[in-house]
Amino acid sequence: MAPELSRAARREFLDAALALAAQxxxxxxxxxxxxxxVKTKPDGSYVxxxxxxxxxxxxxxxxxxxxxxxxxxxxxxxxxxxASYQWLLDPIDGTLSFTRGIPLFGTIVGLWRRETPLxxxxxxxxxxxxxxxxxxxxxxxxxxxxxxxxxxxFSDELIAVCYRDQFERCGKAAAFDRLxxxxxxxxxxxxxxGHVLAARGAVGAMIDFDINPWDxxxxxxxxxxxxxxxxxxxxxxxxxxxxxGKPAVVDRLVRLxx
Amino acid sequence: MAPELSRAARREFLDAALALAAQxxxxxxxxxxxxxxVKTKPDGSYVxxxxxxxxxxxxxxxxxxxxxxxxxxxxxxxxxxxASYQWLLDPIDGTLSFTRGIPLFGTIVGLWRRETPLxxxxxxxxxxxxxxxxxxxxxxxxxxxxxxxxxxxFSDELIAVCYRDQFERCGKAAAFDRLxxxxxxxxxxxxxxGHVLAARGAVGAMIDFDINPWDxxxxxxxxxxxxxxxxxxxxxxxxxxxxxGKPAVVDRLVRLxx
Numbered sequence: 001m002a003p004e005l006s007r008a009a010r011r012e013f014l015d016a017a018l019a020l021a022a023q024x025x026x027x028x029x030x031x032x033x034x035x036x037x038v039k040t041k042p043d044g045s046y047v048x049x050x051x052x053x054x055x056x057x058x059x060x061x062x063x064x065x066x067x068x069x070x071x072x073x074x075x076x077x078x079x080x081x082x083a084s085y086q087w088l089l090d091p092i093d094g095t096l097s098f099t100r101g102i103p104l105f106g107t108i109v110g111l112w113r114r115e116t117p118l119x120x121x122x123x124x125x126x127x128x129x130x131x132x133x134x135x136x137x138x139x140x141x142x143x144x145x146x147x148x149x150x151x152x153x154f155s156d157e158l159i160a161v162c163y164r165d166q167f168e169r170c171g172k173a174a175a176f177d178r179l180x181x182x183x184x185x186x187x188x189x190x191x192x193x194g195h196v197l198a199a200r201g202a203v204g205a206m207i208d209f210d211i212n213p214w215d216x217x218x219x220x221x222x223x224x225x226x227x228x229x230x231x232x233x234x235x236x237x238x239x240x241x242x243x244x245g246k247p248a249v250v251d252r253l254v255r256l257x258x
Numbered sequence: 259m260a261p262e263l264s265r266a267a268r269r270e271f272l273d274a275a276l277a278l279a280a281q282x283x284x285x286x287x288x289x290x291x292x293x294x295x296v297k298t299k300p301d302g303s304y305v306x307x308x309x310x311x312x313x314x315x316x317x318x319x320x321x322x323x324x325x326x327x328x329x330x331x332x333x334x335x336x337x338x339x340x341a342s343y344q345w346l347l348d349p350i351d352g353t354l355s356f357t358r359g360i361p362l363f364g365t366i367v368g369l370w371r372r373e374t375p376l377x378x379x380x381x382x383x384x385x386x387x388x389x390x391x392x393x394x395x396x397x398x399x400x401x402x403x404x405x406x407x408x409x410x411x412f413s414d415e416l417i418a419v420c421y422r423d424q425f426e427r428c429g430k431a432a433a434f435d436r437l438x439x440x441x442x443x444x445x446x447x448x449x450x451x452g453h454v455l456a457a458r459g460a461v462g463a464m465i466d467f468d469i470n471p472w473d474x475x476x477x478x479x480x481x482x483x484x485x486x487x488x489x490x491x492x493x494x495x496x497x498x499x500x501x502x503g504k505p506a507v508v509d510r511l512v513r514l515x516x
Contacts, residue, residue, distance in 0.1 A: 100460040202358040
């Protein structure tokens, strides 16, 4: 965390992120109800009218409140990329789930100062859940403080893992196949839905491979403020492989994956 | 379907199942809010106070309205097992998810006359969704008629598959590992959550292995009334392996699994 940043300042950043996430959540639920308009991006992934509208809403709100801060989001070009405070945004993480009406997608908002995460919010409009944390202020699910408990016996832990194509993209499909047989109960709960499950301790840990900066914008601060461990296993350009959750489970998975 | 059973009679059975599912849904949400009491069963699976309370509620309601019908549920002994109408009940399918607060569990209620499914209801209390069908009356999600669309290109389809331990239990772990590489986007959306995704067409099809009669109590009628295909791939004693969803996707998965 940033020692010279006051508690009031951290609280203000968090409250701003939460207020904007409440607005995107309502927007995304309205779009889901009428059916989103879907386009395919050059990389083969999907984007919808809700992705763009939600990112514009977040950018407008953040620029108004924090005009000196930078913003980097999935769908639009960065603004003020040299600013020391940077907001990272993924308006809809799990767009494929969103387009199919599977309620396991969400909005990610994170504030960083250089390499240090200050605020993280993951809002899950399909489930009506919001997970939020700020440095030194704790991690909360809908206002209830989250504190990760002790690890269970490994065979009793649920493990969330991203989708196999994410491992394939970085030539690590064999690691995915090995994970599936690791002795814990492994489920492909991808995207920010899995990140929230790990912050809650509903799964012992999550493994997410080959993800973009905005996909992990909120996760380190959520996990660490809940008393968990966050490990970057690898980086390739802007892409990262991360493992996070209860410290003992994370350690075991890191050994398995290395 | 049963030609000699009137539309009014089928509607009455469906309405009774829906009314009882609304009651169990409220009961299960209350238990979830205060935290369920969990016990381990002799087979290593979990049971909670909500499983037992919900099954008792269903049994009492069905016995009062249909005193000549049999009832077979997961948690309590069968009643009137020789009756020609049989209600199959799973008060909480996905108990492990329920105990961890993962909202992808549900209540299954199905009415069968010998080998013919007449009514099926899957209620998902954690998502506030109810999927219901009766023979000749269609399949509905929260009152909206479901009709499965055409299959997508196979690589664009999501496929739901149960957990790897279900394949392991019947010596078919290799089939699970093969599925994970089948070229479609495979996700472990287990239990009745996956069954509803298939009835909605949110996934192209689902594969569920080594499941009990009450786990599949509602699925055949839901899928067939939505215009889908339901295939029993194997049976061992009371356990079944099933594949269901959009007909073209089911056919392709059946070829892959055989």
